[in-house]
Protein backbone atom coordinates (compact mmCIF):
# COMPACT_ATOMS: atom_id res chain seq x y z
CA UNK A 615 0.00 0.00 0.00
CA UNK A 616 1.36 3.44 -0.88
CA UNK A 617 1.72 6.22 1.69
CA UNK A 618 -1.10 8.10 -0.02
CA UNK A 619 -3.51 5.18 0.35
CA UNK A 620 -2.53 4.67 3.98
CA UNK A 621 -3.27 8.32 4.76
CA UNK A 622 -6.59 8.39 2.97
CA UNK A 623 -7.79 5.22 4.69
CA UNK A 624 -7.17 6.43 8.22
CA UNK A 625 -7.41 10.22 8.35
CA UNK A 626 -7.19 11.78 11.77
CA UNK A 627 -9.39 14.76 11.08
CA UNK A 628 -10.02 17.22 13.92
CA UNK A 629 -13.67 17.93 14.71
CA UNK A 630 -15.16 21.34 15.54
CA UNK A 631 -18.71 22.18 16.61
CA UNK A 632 -20.62 25.39 15.92
CA UNK A 633 -23.64 26.28 18.06
CA UNK A 634 -25.23 29.06 16.04
CA UNK A 635 -28.08 30.28 13.85
CA UNK A 636 -28.79 29.65 10.18
CA UNK A 637 -28.42 32.48 7.63
CA UNK A 638 -30.54 31.61 4.58
CA UNK A 639 -28.37 33.97 2.51
CA UNK A 640 -25.35 31.74 3.17
CA UNK A 641 -22.98 34.50 4.26
CA UNK A 642 -22.98 34.35 8.06
CA UNK A 643 -24.08 31.97 10.83
CA UNK A 644 -23.83 28.20 10.52
CA UNK A 645 -23.24 28.41 6.76
CA UNK A 646 -20.16 30.62 7.18
CA UNK A 647 -18.89 28.47 10.04
CA UNK A 648 -19.10 25.17 8.14
CA UNK A 649 -17.40 26.65 5.06
CA UNK A 650 -14.65 27.99 7.30
CA UNK A 651 -14.16 24.65 9.07
CA UNK A 652 -14.00 22.86 5.70
CA UNK A 653 -11.48 25.35 4.37
CA UNK A 654 -9.22 24.55 7.33
CA UNK A 655 -9.48 20.78 6.86
CA UNK A 656 -11.52 20.40 10.03
CA UNK A 657 -14.70 18.29 10.11
CA UNK A 658 -17.55 20.68 10.91
CA UNK A 659 -20.53 19.71 13.05
CA UNK A 660 -23.42 21.96 14.05
CA UNK A 661 -26.13 22.57 16.61
CA UNK A 662 -28.68 24.96 15.14
CA UNK A 663 -30.15 27.48 17.59
CA UNK A 664 -32.43 29.53 15.34
CA UNK A 665 -33.40 29.99 11.74
CA UNK A 666 -33.12 33.45 10.22
CA UNK A 667 -34.78 34.45 6.97
CA UNK A 668 -31.88 36.63 5.88
CA UNK A 669 -30.15 37.98 2.81
CA UNK A 670 -27.61 40.68 2.06
CA UNK A 671 -30.56 43.09 2.59
CA UNK A 672 -31.10 42.08 6.24
CA UNK A 673 -33.11 39.75 8.47
CA UNK A 674 -36.88 39.46 7.87
CA UNK A 675 -37.75 36.71 10.35
CA UNK A 676 -36.15 34.73 13.17
CA UNK A 677 -37.44 31.47 14.67
CA UNK A 678 -35.74 30.00 17.72
CA UNK A 679 -35.52 26.23 18.07
CA UNK A 680 -36.79 24.46 21.20
CA UNK A 681 -34.01 24.26 23.81
CA UNK A 682 -34.46 20.47 23.96
CA UNK A 683 -33.67 20.26 20.24
CA UNK A 684 -30.54 22.36 20.69
CA UNK A 685 -29.31 20.28 23.63
CA UNK A 686 -30.03 17.06 21.71
CA UNK A 687 -27.93 18.20 18.74
CA UNK A 688 -24.98 19.02 21.01
CA UNK A 689 -25.33 15.69 22.84
CA UNK A 690 -25.56 13.68 19.61
CA UNK A 691 -22.31 15.13 18.31
CA UNK A 692 -20.33 15.09 21.55
CA UNK A 693 -21.37 11.58 22.58
CA UNK A 694 -20.10 10.22 19.26
CA UNK A 695 -17.09 12.31 18.28
CA UNK A 696 -14.09 13.83 19.98
CA UNK A 697 -14.85 17.52 19.55
CA UNK A 698 -11.62 19.52 19.82
CA UNK A 699 -13.09 23.01 19.66
CA UNK A 700 -16.50 24.68 19.88
CA UNK A 701 -17.77 28.09 18.84
CA UNK A 702 -21.00 29.81 19.73
CA UNK A 703 -22.69 32.37 17.50
CA UNK A 704 -26.26 33.72 17.51
CA UNK A 705 -28.00 32.37 20.62
CA UNK A 706 -31.12 34.58 20.30
CA UNK A 707 -32.61 34.56 23.80
CA UNK A 708 -32.18 33.83 27.49
CA UNK A 709 -33.54 30.29 27.35
CA UNK A 710 -31.21 29.27 24.54
CA UNK A 711 -28.18 30.83 26.26
CA UNK A 712 -29.04 29.01 29.51
CA UNK A 713 -29.41 25.68 27.66
CA UNK A 714 -26.06 26.11 25.90
CA UNK A 715 -24.32 27.07 29.15
CA UNK A 716 -25.76 23.97 30.80
CA UNK A 717 -24.47 21.66 28.04
CA UNK A 718 -21.05 23.36 27.90
CA UNK A 719 -20.65 22.82 31.64
CA UNK A 720 -22.11 19.30 31.86
CA UNK A 721 -20.12 18.02 28.89
CA UNK A 722 -17.01 19.94 29.97
CA UNK A 723 -16.56 21.38 26.48
CA UNK A 724 -13.04 22.78 25.99
CA UNK A 725 -11.53 25.28 23.56
CA UNK A 726 -14.74 27.32 23.57
CA UNK A 727 -14.78 30.41 21.34
CA UNK A 728 -17.65 32.73 22.27
CA UNK A 729 -18.69 35.12 19.50
CA UNK A 730 -21.03 37.24 21.61
CA UNK A 731 -23.48 38.07 18.81
CA UNK A 732 -25.48 40.88 20.49
CA UNK A 733 -25.10 44.03 18.41
CA UNK A 734 -24.54 44.41 14.68
CA UNK A 735 -21.55 46.35 13.45
CA UNK A 736 -23.93 49.24 12.73
CA UNK A 737 -24.91 49.32 16.42
CA UNK A 738 -28.36 47.61 16.29
CA UNK A 739 -29.06 45.32 19.30
CA UNK A 740 -29.90 41.77 18.12
CA UNK A 741 -30.94 40.08 21.40
CA UNK A 742 -32.99 41.36 24.34
CA UNK A 743 -31.54 42.94 27.51
CA UNK A 744 -32.01 39.87 29.72
CA UNK A 745 -30.15 37.74 27.20
CA UNK A 746 -27.29 40.26 27.09
CA UNK A 747 -26.89 40.03 30.87
CA UNK A 748 -26.82 36.22 30.89
CA UNK A 749 -24.38 36.06 28.02
CA UNK A 750 -22.05 38.55 29.72
CA UNK A 751 -22.25 37.09 33.22
CA UNK A 752 -22.50 33.36 32.55
CA UNK A 753 -21.40 32.29 29.04
CA UNK A 754 -18.45 34.61 28.39
CA UNK A 755 -16.56 33.54 31.55
CA UNK A 756 -16.60 29.92 30.27
CA UNK A 757 -14.79 30.86 27.08
CA UNK A 758 -11.20 30.22 26.06
CA UNK A 759 -11.61 33.22 23.77
CA UNK A 760 -14.34 35.84 23.38
CA UNK A 761 -14.55 37.94 20.19
CA UNK A 762 -16.70 41.07 20.71
CA UNK A 763 -17.01 43.72 18.01
CA UNK A 764 -16.78 47.38 19.01
CA UNK A 765 -20.35 47.65 20.34
CA UNK A 766 -20.33 44.27 22.03
CA UNK A 767 -17.07 45.20 23.74
CA UNK A 768 -18.73 48.38 25.02
CA UNK A 769 -21.50 46.30 26.59
CA UNK A 770 -19.15 43.70 28.06
CA UNK A 771 -16.72 46.29 29.47
CA UNK A 772 -19.05 49.17 30.30
CA UNK A 773 -16.58 51.50 28.52
CA UNK A 774 -17.04 53.77 25.49
CA UNK A 775 -14.76 52.75 22.61
CA UNK A 776 -13.51 55.38 20.17
CA UNK A 777 -9.71 55.00 20.19
CA UNK A 778 -7.08 52.25 20.21
CA UNK A 779 -6.47 52.96 23.90
CA UNK A 780 -10.19 52.46 24.52
CA UNK A 781 -10.02 49.06 22.75
CA UNK A 782 -7.06 48.08 24.93
CA UNK A 783 -8.81 49.18 28.14
CA UNK A 784 -11.96 47.27 27.13
CA UNK A 785 -10.00 44.07 26.38
CA UNK A 786 -8.35 44.26 29.82
CA UNK A 787 -11.65 44.97 31.58
CA UNK A 788 -13.45 42.09 29.80
CA UNK A 789 -10.62 39.73 30.73
CA UNK A 790 -11.41 40.31 34.42
CA UNK A 791 -14.71 38.42 34.02
CA UNK A 792 -12.80 35.13 33.78
CA UNK A 793 -12.47 34.44 30.04
CA UNK A 794 -8.91 33.39 29.12
CA UNK A 795 -8.42 35.47 25.96
CA UNK A 796 -10.19 38.57 24.64
CA UNK A 797 -10.16 39.80 21.04
CA UNK A 798 -11.79 43.21 20.58
CA UNK A 799 -12.52 43.48 16.83
CA UNK A 800 -12.17 46.72 14.95
CA UNK A 801 -14.32 46.17 11.84
CA UNK A 802 -16.68 48.86 13.16
CA UNK A 803 -13.96 51.38 14.07
CA UNK A 804 -13.46 54.54 12.03
CA UNK A 805 -10.55 55.64 9.83
CA UNK A 806 -7.17 53.98 10.34
CA UNK A 807 -8.54 51.73 13.08
CA UNK A 808 -10.98 49.95 10.73
CA UNK A 809 -9.87 46.31 10.73
CA UNK A 810 -7.43 46.71 13.64
CA UNK A 811 -8.06 44.27 16.52
CA UNK A 812 -6.75 44.11 20.11
CA UNK A 813 -5.81 40.89 21.94
CA UNK A 814 -5.39 40.46 25.71
CA UNK A 815 -4.82 37.19 27.59
CA UNK A 816 -3.72 38.42 30.98
CA UNK A 817 -0.03 38.75 29.99
CA UNK A 818 0.13 39.80 26.40
CA UNK A 819 -1.62 42.96 25.15
CA UNK A 820 -1.18 43.04 21.39
CA UNK A 821 -2.55 45.10 18.52
CA UNK A 822 -3.27 42.97 15.46
CA UNK A 823 -3.17 44.66 12.05
CA UNK A 824 -3.32 43.24 8.55
CA UNK A 825 -4.53 45.59 5.83
CA UNK A 826 -7.80 47.49 5.68
CA UNK A 827 -9.79 46.06 2.79
CA UNK A 828 -11.83 48.69 0.96
CA UNK A 829 -15.06 46.82 0.38
CA UNK A 830 -18.69 47.09 1.41
CA UNK A 831 -18.99 43.29 1.21
CA UNK A 832 -18.23 42.40 4.81
CA UNK A 833 -21.21 40.20 5.68
CA UNK A 834 -20.10 37.28 7.84
CA UNK A 835 -16.67 38.55 8.89
CA UNK A 836 -17.39 38.05 12.60
CA UNK A 837 -18.73 34.50 12.19
CA UNK A 838 -15.91 33.58 9.84
CA UNK A 839 -13.28 34.90 12.24
CA UNK A 840 -14.58 33.02 15.29
CA UNK A 841 -15.02 29.80 13.27
CA UNK A 842 -11.46 30.11 11.93
CA UNK A 843 -10.17 30.60 15.50
CA UNK A 844 -12.03 27.43 16.58
CA UNK A 845 -10.64 25.54 13.57
CA UNK A 846 -7.10 26.57 14.48
CA UNK A 847 -7.62 25.52 18.11
CA UNK A 848 -8.96 22.17 16.87
CA UNK A 849 -5.78 21.81 14.82
CA UNK A 850 -3.75 22.23 18.00
CA UNK A 851 -2.58 25.83 17.65
CA UNK A 852 -2.22 27.98 20.76
CA UNK A 853 -4.81 30.76 21.30
CA UNK A 854 -2.80 33.75 20.03
CA UNK A 855 -1.53 31.86 16.95
CA UNK A 856 -5.11 30.74 16.29
CA UNK A 857 -6.30 34.35 16.43
CA UNK A 858 -3.52 35.60 14.15
CA UNK A 859 -4.06 32.82 11.58
CA UNK A 860 -7.81 33.46 11.65
CA UNK A 861 -7.33 37.19 11.13
CA UNK A 862 -5.11 36.54 8.10
CA UNK A 863 -7.74 34.20 6.69
CA UNK A 864 -10.55 36.76 7.14
CA UNK A 865 -8.44 39.46 5.49
CA UNK A 866 -7.89 37.22 2.47
CA UNK A 867 -11.55 36.21 2.32
CA UNK A 868 -12.47 39.93 2.45
CA UNK A 869 -10.13 40.60 -0.47
CA UNK A 870 -12.16 38.06 -2.44
CA UNK A 871 -15.57 39.12 -1.06
CA UNK A 872 -18.54 38.43 -3.31
CA UNK A 873 -20.65 41.04 -5.09
CA UNK A 874 -23.84 39.02 -4.60
CA UNK A 875 -27.29 40.46 -3.85
CA UNK A 876 -28.25 44.08 -3.35
CA UNK A 877 -26.75 44.70 0.08
CA UNK A 878 -23.28 44.03 1.56
CA UNK A 879 -22.17 40.69 0.09
CA UNK A 880 -20.47 37.85 1.97
CA UNK A 881 -16.75 37.24 2.29
CA UNK A 882 -15.31 34.68 -0.17
CA UNK A 883 -14.53 31.68 2.01
CA UNK A 884 -12.84 29.58 -0.68
CA UNK A 885 -12.42 32.15 -3.41
CA UNK A 886 -8.75 33.02 -2.88
CA UNK A 887 -7.99 29.44 -3.84
CA UNK A 888 -10.06 29.07 -6.98
CA UNK A 889 -7.92 28.81 -10.04
CA UNK A 890 -7.49 31.91 -12.13
CA UNK A 891 -9.20 29.97 -14.92
CA UNK A 892 -12.37 29.46 -12.91
CA UNK A 893 -12.46 33.08 -11.77
CA UNK A 894 -12.25 34.21 -15.40
CA UNK A 895 -15.24 32.00 -16.17
CA UNK A 896 -17.20 33.73 -13.39
CA UNK A 897 -16.35 37.14 -14.79
CA UNK A 898 -17.60 36.17 -18.23
CA UNK A 899 -20.90 34.76 -16.88
CA UNK A 900 -23.98 36.91 -17.55
Ligand SMILES: Nc1ncnc2c1ncn2[C@@H]1O[C@H](COP(=O)(O)OP(=O)(O)OP(=O)(O)O)[C@@H](O)[C@H]1O
Pocket residue numbers: 734735762763764799800801802808809810811825826827828829832833834835836837839861864865868
Ligand atom coordinates in the same frame (compact mmCIF):
# COMPACT_ATOMS: atom_id res chain seq x y z
N1 LIG B 1 -12.54 46.41 5.98
C1 LIG B 1 -11.82 45.54 6.69
N2 LIG B 1 -10.52 45.30 6.40
C2 LIG B 1 -9.80 44.40 7.10
N3 LIG B 1 -10.30 43.70 8.13
C3 LIG B 1 -11.60 43.90 8.47
C4 LIG B 1 -12.43 44.83 7.78
N4 LIG B 1 -13.67 44.79 8.34
C5 LIG B 1 -13.60 43.88 9.33
N5 LIG B 1 -12.37 43.36 9.42
C6 LIG B 1 -11.93 42.33 10.35
O1 LIG B 1 -12.90 41.30 10.35
C7 LIG B 1 -12.98 40.69 11.62
C8 LIG B 1 -14.42 40.76 12.11
O2 LIG B 1 -14.59 42.02 12.76
P1 LIG B 1 -15.91 42.89 12.79
O3 LIG B 1 -15.65 44.03 13.68
O4 LIG B 1 -16.33 43.15 11.39
O5 LIG B 1 -16.89 41.85 13.48
P2 LIG B 1 -18.46 41.79 13.53
O6 LIG B 1 -19.04 43.13 13.74
O7 LIG B 1 -18.81 40.73 14.49
O8 LIG B 1 -18.78 41.32 12.08
P3 LIG B 1 -20.05 41.68 11.19
O9 LIG B 1 -19.89 43.04 10.65
O10 LIG B 1 -19.92 40.64 10.13
O11 LIG B 1 -21.24 41.54 12.09
C9 LIG B 1 -11.99 41.46 12.50
O12 LIG B 1 -10.74 40.79 12.51
C10 LIG B 1 -11.89 42.79 11.79
O13 LIG B 1 -10.68 43.48 12.07
Ligand SMILES: Cc1ncc(COP(=O)(O)O)c(N)n1
Pocket residue numbers: 634635636637642643644666668703704731832833834835836837838
Ligand atom coordinates in the same frame (compact mmCIF):
# COMPACT_ATOMS: atom_id res chain seq x y z
C1 LIG C 1 -27.52 33.61 11.78
C2 LIG C 1 -26.58 34.74 11.96
N1 LIG C 1 -25.60 34.66 12.90
C3 LIG C 1 -24.73 35.69 13.06
C4 LIG C 1 -24.84 36.83 12.31
C5 LIG C 1 -23.87 37.95 12.49
O1 LIG C 1 -22.92 37.76 11.50
P1 LIG C 1 -21.55 38.49 11.32
O2 LIG C 1 -21.25 39.21 12.61
O3 LIG C 1 -20.51 37.47 11.01
O4 LIG C 1 -21.80 39.39 10.14
C6 LIG C 1 -25.85 36.87 11.33
N2 LIG C 1 -25.98 37.96 10.53
N3 LIG C 1 -26.70 35.84 11.18
